[in-house]
Amino acid sequence: MLPQRKFFYLRHGETDWNLRGMAQGRKDIPLNETGRRQARDAAVSAVGLGIERIVTSPLSRAAETAMTVGAAIGVEPVEDPELMESSFGEREGDVTGEWYRDWLAGRIEIPGADNCAEFLQRRAERIASILATDERPTLIVAHGVVYRGLQQLFGWEHTTVQNGVILEHVPDAQAENGAGWRVFMR
Helix, strand or coil: CCCCCCEEEEECCCEHHHHCCECCCCCCCCECHHHHHHHHHHHHHHCCCCCCEEEECCCHHHHHHHHHHHHHHCCCCEECHHHCCCCEHHHCCCECCHHHHHHHCCCCCCCCECCHHHHHHHHHHHHHHHHHCCCCCEEEEECHHHHHHHHHHHCCCCCCCCCCCEEEEEECCCCCCCCCEEEEEC
16 A cells, blocks of 8 residues: 555656657657656646655656756655566567557566566555655656556556656545545646
8 A cells, every 4th residue: 555645656758659659668768859848847847846755767768857857846866677667578669559458458468578467566566665665755757557557556547647747646535536545737
């Protein structure tokens, strides 16, 4: 379970592969100009949120996003390799489509790829651990499938989280979604 305190999540800014609908996985694809603008916009949004700690995936698209936000709020990001995106094995670089939906649903295994259910569980557990080890308001900067691990933990329908938008998670036992959390876009 996640500690019952506010935290923030930010999916990295856009890359050219995001734009083309390609599965990046562990390939270290850099931000494009739109992604850099999104990171700057997220940095502006982060000012005044009270974020005191940033933990980021080491992949450059997330790390650059985290550095941009961190520079705006005076927080040095810390890299955590356990926040890296899932490996899509031999499908990395392919356009997402039916194979990707089947992988997410656990209907197929891809040679060299992570098992989706196990990956989601591990990433949700890692985020819970990060939040449990330090009570400071924390921003996690990572990837789309990593966020699906949180959605699974909350019992929410899996939806795609936007690039470059800070999501504030606030514990609320009265939340209508049944998970005890409210989420606000910042």
